[in-house]
Amino acid sequence: MVDSTTAMPWHQGTWQALVTQSHFAHAYLFTGPSGAGKRAFATAFAAWLMCDQPAGGQACQQCRSCLLRQAGSHPDLLSIAPEEQGKAIRVDAIRQLVDFIAQTAQQGGRKVVLLHPAEAMNQNAANALLKSLEEPTADTYLLLISDQPSRLLPTIRSRCRVQPLGAPDQQQALAWLAGELPDCSAEQQRLLLQMAGGAPLRAVALQQMDALALRDKVVEGVKALLKGQISGPRLCEQWNAVPVELLLDWFADWTLDLLKLQQQAQDAASNADMDKVLGYMAQRVQPLALLHWQEWLLAHRRQFDNKANLNRQLFLEKLLAEWKTLAERR
């Protein structure tokens, strides 16, 4: 798995530029797409900042500080995240941060706070953090990580040094995935990377969710639906194990393919496993109907991203009914 004290290979240039600086900001905001390696970068930077004898631009992994950190018991390192994934970071957590910052470093070195994902802070939490950002403490570093920095208070963004961390190009990503997922074929690695929107760590997470098998099942189901071999509600039941998030991603991706095919921006669907279906649909679907469908889909995706309560069964039945109508309408 990913070594949490090394930046990803595609971030090495940024890493070298950062650790060779003579002066460090007291607060950093690491931004970039999900699954591109921001957390690995920030964790590695925390390790490097805290190491007693960093060598070759890396934490040594041997000093007292490194050993404490590896054991998860370094008193001068604080990690803040939502109590549950997808939930807010509350003001209590930020109060803990404020107390931590006020203390003297117990090991006599630097103190570091990792905060991820920063956009999960609710309003009160963000306001509480602002005070700490306004009054920096010596030898204390705040490392904020965010996929969606636009959702942070501008006053928070402006008090941090923003460090963008992008995803690698496809070639670099595939080279890395070949090492991470030796049991997958090159074709599977390519498909996983595509499903992950080019973010390699997300591709690995998808593999761990068994996304390839789920995908086969969904593609097969969509084909059967369009051939009238199965009803929408029955298909929804078959997809019980498929996260809605994945379905939304895939339908959105197929829709993009349809748009590009219609506009002749590409000759074949980028989703090879749906190429025939999408090619057929692209010839039949009315452009306006396609745009309406895309709007409908994106609106529901936003609702889902905002943690709105979607009734899974009702939503998916509606989605499949809309998709089928789209394919049949002339």
Ligand SMILES: [Zn+2]
């Ligand atoms: Zn060390």
